[in-house]
Amino acid sequence: MAIDFSKINLEVIDINTNADPDIYINQNGITFSKRVLEDLNYPQNVQYGFDPAQHVFAIKVCKSNEARATSFSKPRAEQTTTLSCGNKNLKEVVVKMIPDYDPKKRYKVTGEFDAENRVMYFDMTTAEVSLFRATDK
DSSP: OOOOGGGOOOOOOOTTSOSSOEEEEETTEEEEOHHHHHHTTSOSEEEEEEETTTTEEEEEEOOTTSTTOEEOOOOTTTOOSOEEEOOHHHHHHHHHTSTTOOTTSOEEEEEEEETTTTEEEEEGGGOEEOTTSOOOO
Protein backbone atom coordinates (compact mmCIF):
# COMPACT_ATOMS: atom_id res chain seq x y z
CA MET A 1 0.00 0.00 0.00
CA ALA A 2 1.63 3.21 -1.20
CA ILE A 3 1.32 6.51 0.63
CA ASP A 4 -0.21 9.39 -1.33
CA PHE A 5 2.25 12.12 -0.36
CA SER A 6 0.10 14.81 -1.98
CA LYS A 7 -2.49 14.35 0.80
CA ILE A 8 -0.06 14.70 3.68
CA ASN A 9 -0.20 18.04 5.53
CA LEU A 10 2.90 18.25 7.72
CA GLU A 11 3.08 20.49 10.76
CA VAL A 12 6.51 21.63 11.91
CA ILE A 13 7.45 20.46 15.41
CA ASP A 14 8.89 23.16 17.66
CA ILE A 15 11.55 21.29 19.61
CA ASN A 16 12.46 24.42 21.58
CA THR A 17 9.14 24.71 23.40
CA ASN A 18 7.54 22.22 25.78
CA ALA A 19 4.35 20.62 24.57
CA ASP A 20 2.59 21.59 27.80
CA PRO A 21 2.71 24.71 29.96
CA ASP A 22 4.23 23.14 33.06
CA ILE A 23 5.59 24.42 36.33
CA TYR A 24 7.96 22.43 38.52
CA ILE A 25 8.09 22.90 42.27
CA ASN A 26 11.09 21.66 44.25
CA GLN A 27 13.22 22.59 47.25
CA ASN A 28 14.73 25.58 45.44
CA GLY A 29 11.55 27.21 44.15
CA ILE A 30 9.34 27.17 41.07
CA THR A 31 10.43 26.72 37.46
CA PHE A 32 8.20 27.81 34.58
CA SER A 33 8.58 25.90 31.30
CA LYS A 34 9.22 27.76 28.07
CA ARG A 35 5.65 26.94 27.02
CA VAL A 36 4.32 29.01 29.95
CA LEU A 37 6.48 31.91 28.78
CA GLU A 38 5.42 31.36 25.17
CA ASP A 39 1.69 31.23 25.94
CA LEU A 40 1.90 34.38 28.09
CA ASN A 41 3.98 36.02 25.31
CA TYR A 42 7.10 36.59 27.44
CA PRO A 43 5.56 39.25 29.73
CA GLN A 44 7.80 41.71 31.49
CA ASN A 45 5.45 41.84 34.49
CA VAL A 46 2.91 39.50 36.05
CA GLN A 47 0.71 39.23 39.09
CA TYR A 48 0.67 35.94 40.99
CA GLY A 49 -2.69 34.92 42.36
CA PHE A 50 -4.25 31.97 44.13
CA ASP A 51 -7.59 30.59 45.21
CA PRO A 52 -6.87 28.51 48.33
CA ALA A 53 -10.38 27.04 48.45
CA GLN A 54 -10.04 25.59 44.94
CA HIS A 55 -6.27 24.98 45.16
CA VAL A 56 -5.60 27.12 42.08
CA PHE A 57 -2.41 29.10 41.42
CA ALA A 58 -2.44 31.65 38.60
CA ILE A 59 -0.12 33.94 36.69
CA LYS A 60 -1.70 37.02 35.12
CA VAL A 61 0.04 39.33 32.66
CA CYS A 62 -0.05 42.95 33.85
CA LYS A 63 1.58 46.35 33.48
CA SER A 64 4.41 47.42 35.77
CA ASN A 65 2.27 50.07 37.50
CA GLU A 66 -0.46 47.62 38.58
CA ALA A 67 -0.77 46.46 42.21
CA ARG A 68 1.77 43.80 43.18
CA ALA A 69 3.25 43.64 39.68
CA THR A 70 6.34 41.44 39.67
CA SER A 71 9.13 41.30 37.09
CA PHE A 72 8.86 38.06 35.15
CA SER A 73 10.39 37.39 31.75
CA LYS A 74 12.99 38.89 29.48
CA PRO A 75 11.95 39.59 25.88
CA ARG A 76 11.55 36.50 23.67
CA ALA A 77 14.97 36.85 22.02
CA GLU A 78 16.76 37.12 25.38
CA GLN A 79 14.80 34.50 27.37
CA THR A 80 16.57 31.42 26.01
CA THR A 81 15.80 28.98 28.83
CA THR A 82 13.11 28.19 31.37
CA LEU A 83 12.42 30.72 34.10
CA SER A 84 13.07 29.96 37.75
CA CYS A 85 11.71 31.82 40.75
CA GLY A 86 13.26 31.25 44.15
CA ASN A 87 10.92 33.61 46.00
CA LYS A 88 10.24 31.95 49.34
CA ASN A 89 6.89 33.71 49.90
CA LEU A 90 5.53 32.57 46.54
CA LYS A 91 6.73 29.01 47.03
CA GLU A 92 5.15 28.79 50.51
CA VAL A 93 1.73 29.77 49.12
CA VAL A 94 1.99 27.31 46.22
CA VAL A 95 3.14 24.28 48.21
CA LYS A 96 0.28 24.69 50.71
CA MET A 97 -2.11 23.91 47.85
CA ILE A 98 -0.38 20.65 46.85
CA PRO A 99 -2.06 17.65 48.52
CA ASP A 100 0.35 15.66 50.72
CA TYR A 101 3.26 17.92 49.79
CA ASP A 102 6.68 16.43 50.57
CA PRO A 103 9.54 18.99 50.46
CA LYS A 104 11.98 16.26 49.41
CA LYS A 105 10.11 15.65 46.14
CA ARG A 106 9.78 17.53 42.87
CA TYR A 107 6.29 18.21 41.53
CA LYS A 108 4.97 18.99 38.06
CA VAL A 109 1.69 20.79 37.37
CA THR A 110 0.35 21.48 33.87
CA GLY A 111 -1.42 24.79 33.38
CA GLU A 112 -4.40 25.89 31.37
CA PHE A 113 -4.19 29.16 29.46
CA ASP A 114 -7.02 31.70 29.29
CA ALA A 115 -5.88 33.64 26.21
CA GLU A 116 -8.64 36.24 26.41
CA ASN A 117 -7.59 37.35 29.90
CA ARG A 118 -3.91 36.40 29.54
CA VAL A 119 -3.95 34.23 32.66
CA MET A 120 -2.35 30.81 33.17
CA TYR A 121 -4.15 28.67 35.76
CA PHE A 122 -2.64 25.72 37.63
CA ASP A 123 -4.87 23.26 39.49
CA MET A 124 -2.51 22.28 42.29
CA THR A 125 -4.59 19.19 43.14
CA THR A 126 -3.25 17.69 39.89
CA ALA A 127 0.39 17.99 41.02
CA GLU A 128 2.35 14.86 40.11
CA VAL A 129 5.62 13.77 41.63
CA SER A 130 8.20 14.26 38.91
CA LEU A 131 10.85 11.56 39.15
CA PHE A 132 13.14 13.25 36.63
CA ARG A 133 15.15 15.04 39.31
CA ALA A 134 13.58 13.78 42.51
CA THR A 135 15.94 13.49 45.45
CA ASP A 136 16.07 10.54 47.81
CA LYS A 137 17.17 12.47 50.91
